[in-house]
Amino acid sequence: MNDRSTTGSPTIITVHHLNNSRSQRVLWLLEELGLPYEIKFYERDTKTMLAPPALRAVHPLGKSPVISDGTLTVAESGAILEYLVERYGQGRLKPAADSAEALRYRYWMHYAEGSAMPPLLMKLVFDTVERSPMPFFVKPIARGIAAKVKASFVQPQIDQHMNFLEAELARSEWFAGAAFSAADVQMSFPIEAAAQRGGPAARQPHLAAFLTRIHARPAYQRALERGGPYQLMG
């Protein structure tokens, strides 16, 4: 691993940034930490919405976000945020190790991708099935199945998660407690995705206020300027 503190020639972090994706969170965190970085842009295939094969040269899964820091490559948003905060945060954006907030911080860092995102991704998939072109005689069957799975399983799951998050944000201003932390950056994506996908998030007062608060942060806005237009996808 290339160690900035010992090489004498500091490297610059590269964010491999896919348009309309979770890598927006990484840009935002880097802005919050005031770290220099460069962006390598990748464009989704307009038909499949998948990342281009070039991203597989950076990491075998070819997903975004992924960062390069010297000779080191780090993938998976939660791992990237934790890496950046621990390596460069100098105690910022993370609760003290022995505090009550530290366990909450860890929980949200895992929960965002491990629990909140799967039903949101399922909704995206079934919405796509409903809209996809297909032979007329298959259409009613495919659409019927998609609508039934969404109504009986996917949407109730999303609602359950959003109700849980609404109640958590009624307890404290930020996810790990009174102070803004990287857990809020990590949690922004499922809440933005739920709000955008027509879920109750936009109408639930604490979730809506959370979105307003994060969108007003100068670092969030700087990240948008650098990353370009941002519309959420899977």
Ligand SMILES: N[C@@H](CCC(=O)N[C@@H](CS)C(=O)NCC(=O)O)C(=O)O
């Ligand atoms: N859990 C992973 C998910 C990574 C992921 O699925 N990224 C999406 C963008 S939001 C992606 O690369 N999609 C394009 C593709 O799968 O080809 C993370 O949080 O980093």
